[in-house]
Amino acid sequence: MSFTAPGSPPPPQPPAGPQPYPQAGPAPYRGPHQAPYPGGPVYAAPVPHDVLRSPKGLATALTWLLGASAAVHLFSAGAGAYEQSWLRGFSGDTHFDDLELGLSPALTVLAGLLQLLTVLPTVVVFIIWFHRVRTNGGVFRPDAFTLGKGWAIGGWFIPVAHFVLPYQVARQTWRASTQLGPDGSDRPAPAALLTSWWVVWVLSTIVGRVFGRIYADADTVDELLAAGRLGIASDLATAVAGVLAVLFVRRLTAMQNTMAAEGPYARA
Secondary structure (H helix, E strand, O other), X not given: OOOXXXXXXXXXXXXXXXXXXOOOOOOOOOOOOOOOOOOOOOOOOOOOOOOOOOOHHHHHHHHHHHHHXXXXXXXXXXXXXXXXXXXXXXXXXXXXXXXXXXXXXXXXXXXXXXXXXXXXXXXXXXXXXXXXXXXXXXXHOHHHOOOOOOXXXXXXXXXXXXXXXXXXXXXXXXXXXXXXXXXXXXXXXXXXXXXXXXXHHHHHHHHHHHHHHHHHHOXXXXXXXXXXXXXXXXXXXXXXXXXXXXXXXXXXXXXXXXXXXXXXXXXX
16 A cells, blocks of 8 residues: 555656657666765666667568569569660570670670669668667567567578568567557567568579579580570569569558557557
8 A cells, every 4th residue: 555645646646558669869878876975885777778769760660672673673574674685696505705795795794883883772761660669569569579679680690580570570570569449458560571572582582592593504505595594584573572672661660659659569
């Protein structure tokens, strides 16, 4: 039982649910506790908790970067189609070194340079955004995760496992960013958009790697034509994956903004 002096206001109640994103400035610093009296014990500093940070700015940058990347891959697919028609003008057993230089090789080189210029910044910004939404998800619903937030970064760099781990992080973040029902019941979190993006991205990545190996070993026109068809398929799939990624990024960002603004319970 607690006692309150007559006429004194009731003690403030802690707010329920996640709080809105901080408007500016870093999270408050929580330094070590000082000794309560001279000679008293000094307690260890508490472990700082994660705070909500809006992913909206990163999502906007990603929208432009992913859109530019998709456009570059469409250009690359067009350059590949032009290369196919150009190569058909030579005999199938013509060696690569005997081909005459022309517009097609120049377009292929240009497409490769544009891909290098767009892929790196897109990957960097995407991983930063991905880690931020995972951190926010841990604030919303820590119990929704079986993988720590560090996997939002590290999962992308483990061979073979990078086809699975980031998807698990994304799926758990999606669930954590879905509001509960007005009565507190757990609502389903359909993730068809997330799954569609992931499947197309995995397929485009695998086809792209196969294309790279075959193209590097190709010596004749017939071999170049076969590799080129894989390259076109990879570029088109990557462009589709880029569009789906934009939709996924914007949807998950909107879900987290709603969660931060309205709390964990959906309005009736």
